[in-house]
Amino acid sequence: MITMKTKYALKALAYLANAPPDEPVLIAEIAEKEDIPRKFLELILAELKQHGFVQSRKGRSGGYFLATSPDKIALAGVLRVLDGPIAPVPCLSRTNYRHCDGCRDEATCGVRLVLQDLYEASVKILESTTLADLVERVDRATKEGPPVLRYFI
């Protein structure tokens, strides 16, 4: 399960991806439209900025905007920053390796060995899925319109 924080981050990034580039968007606007507590969103955006996903302009007519095009921002990066390592056990993580305490031999640890496939698959998917994909899927789903239910109106 990803955290609220991560979910908020993705929603905010998606919102920015849908706004004209280099036109700063107000925190307050994102907060209201995406239903995110304003002050909490501030923290999240600050963290996203610190890691290079977004940029900001201060003062009047300031706001936030994406640092690069949506297709350059992979989910993996965002998740790693806000949700922690993608790996199911710390000893599998490539970006944040930590030895499991009390583990006698990593090379023959069953738990580690058996979770490796899950990890590889997850990384592959999350590295190759971008903000652009997110936006595109929403577009497609919106155009398709509400499904079966429609027939009962």
Added chain:
Amino acid sequence: MITMKTKYALKALAYLANAPPDEPVLIAEIAEKEDIPRKFLELILAELKQHGFVQSRKGRSGGYFLATSPDKIALAGVLRVLDGPIAPVPCLSRTNYRHCDGCRDEATCGVRLVLQDLYEASVKILESTTLADLVERVDRATKEGPPVLRYFI
């Protein structure tokens, strides 16, 4: 990241899988051999029993043993019980669905849509990987012996 509890559970189950079937194993033995706090392991095994993964015999010469053969026990089941849903967002879970609060339309939620692939892939892997696979991998890794390092002794 899976919890310690889940990791302990997998280790305990693997230990049982390596023991002769229907020969009860003591909690104390598993705890010592796998380096798990004894009382904590009790709780975990109780939970595993409650969900039908293991059985137990009380009193003298009692202990725990697997309820079925290791190749019938998928990681997915164990993880779901001890670690919670496999789904990255509650609204994707098939076994524990929950509506994300404040979500206006599930069908067009970008976060949900974009995480669906991850979920499907995870479920597929975890449903098809069993305790038997875990044991087998350890066997293979043990036989292969320590890798490159060996050449430097």
Added chain:
DNA sequence: AGCAAAGCCTATCGGAATAATAGGGTATGC
């Protein structure tokens, strides 16, 4: 210059989950 709008920074906090620990109760076999 000066004020208001906007992001920036640091601290704090309640509640839930995690990882245990404690201590007795109950069934079973020798």
Added chain:
DNA sequence: GCATACCCTATTATTCCGATAGGCTTTGCT
């Protein structure tokens, strides 16, 4: 009948999550 081993309930320390609070600083506009 007693020791052994699982069973059950409660408590606890620590950490993380989700959020709130309040003031500071930068910037644009007049």
